Amino acid sequence: MIINILLVADFIVLAIVMAWYIFRTLRERAYLRTRLSQSMQLQQKVYQAQVLKEISERIGYSLDTTKVVEIITNSLGNLLPYDTVSYMLITDNSAVFKCHVENSVSHEFIEEVKDKILMAFSGILNLDVKPSRFDESVTGNLLDDNVRVGVKSYFNLPVFIGEKLVGVINVASGQFGRFGENEASILYTITNQAALAVTRLQGVLRSERGKLKAVIDSITDGIISVDLSHQLLVANPSVREILEIAPAKSSEVSDITMFDIVDALAGKTDLRTKIDQALAEDKRIFVPDVVLKNRALEINITPVKNEIGEKVGANVVFHDITTEKSLEKLRQEFTAMMVHELRAPLTAVRWSSESMLKNLAQATGSEPGKVKDTLVTIETASNNMLELVNDLLDVAKIEAGKFELNSQEYDLAEVAKQQVEVFKPQAEVKHLALSLSSPEKLKAKFDRIRVSQVLGNLISNAIKYSDSGEIVVSLLVDEANKRVVVGVKDTGIGISREDLPVLFSKFKQLKSGDRSKKGTGLGLVVSKGIIESHGGQIWVESPGENLGSTFYFSLPN
């Protein structure tokens, strides 16, 4: 009995020990399985990171989608066993299909892969994709039509850059049951991350390109960029304006073609030859004075190189020098006019001096009246020259900002009255009525000599450019604007609408010949400088040619 009890007890102890041992073993196995799984997951992540790093390094900063898909394809092919790895890119109606054969398969197998990829395209885009043109290449092992195995397993990796489907990568095998979730899901992650990196890079470049475009578009010089085959890459809106190319049907400047540009310069310069010259000589080419219909241009052509110093194209800048050329012409005309204006009185002085010397040499004793006339001529010519030189000096002072005033409080009505009296004899010679309309007194602070000079200039001009009628000098107070206004109205030749804006300019070219023929016009330039130095304004109004004009100036009151 005792023995039986002891046996049962031993059995129970043994069972407990065995149960404990089994429990511990199972627990340890579960623990090891978990650790193994964690370790595998970690290994998978490390591997994924390595592959992604390799892909990123190989892609670099490439935005060539073909290259990007090719790199991903080549990297993925090494990760798992397969018979073929392929990719297809579709643009418009043509497709690029490339396939690498690892193990020999038949032509039929390749066709099946193509069909699977096209079906994927159709499924994603929800339309029947059937490219009319195939650019196809198969590399790797030779195809063998005796291998009568079709596609038994495959998976597709759609590649999206941005939100656009750019291609589909296919991995295929002739064996069943390949490419389940465990084997293939990592490849989707890698592909998605690589595509995301390219998408981000494109986004950055798009943003930078946008900034650069905004800068180039805002430049008034015309700028174009071309590649080595003269294909137009960039053209800012100023190109169309400067080269006088007719407006596009749409508002897009990109409608400009290289043909438009070359055509606009036809007969003036051969732009394509100049670009080739700049590229061949590897230096900037400058083309001066290209004269188009209404413009003069300078053209600068600069070769463009990539980061490793290879020539990739050229930039061309069209600089409009029409204004500079016009100003240069006006300066030349101004100098010629000044020389002419000085030569006439100088000739008179020389002629008069020679005449007097001749009379003295003959010692015949000239008639006193004749000598007096000659001296008057010399005096008048000298005065004219002095007046011209004074005007030139005044203009120089005004332009240099060194014009000085001696302003005090004076009666403007009295100054105007004096000037009217001074010019009355001249007006009477031409049978012109010269009158003054003014308050009794009009106090203002101004430089008496200089404002008298302005009034004298305006009245003198009114007499010069009027053959009949009257000249009225009027003074009034503009209370609202706290100023006094002086007007000199005539019934003379008037001023055309287009001449009005340039009347106070030093280098003016008046369309109506009469006004420009008489005098240098410097008087108005000096008058403007004097009045503006006082803080006033000077302006002119005229209903048109032969309808008279009124010159006004204002002084602060």
Added chain:
Amino acid sequence: MSEQADYKKLLTELIQKQMVILGPNIALDTARKVPGIRIAGDGVVLEIIGDPVMVLRSVAQEYTVLSSYVTQMALNVLKQKYPSMAY
């Protein structure tokens, strides 16, 4: 047709489309990761256990991990085809 039958049809279309686009094995394995769905080898959904909307969302979520654009496009097509169903 019952709600279950509607969602079985919709899920079948989604899975079969993913089988064409991504490949049969990966598409089936991915859908089968979701609890509450039984799928045949040709992609036909045999049974949905529990809330079908939740199952649909879970399947879509699994496919989104593989390719978000493809899943979004496929769902957009289904939404146009079955506008009255909850997604």
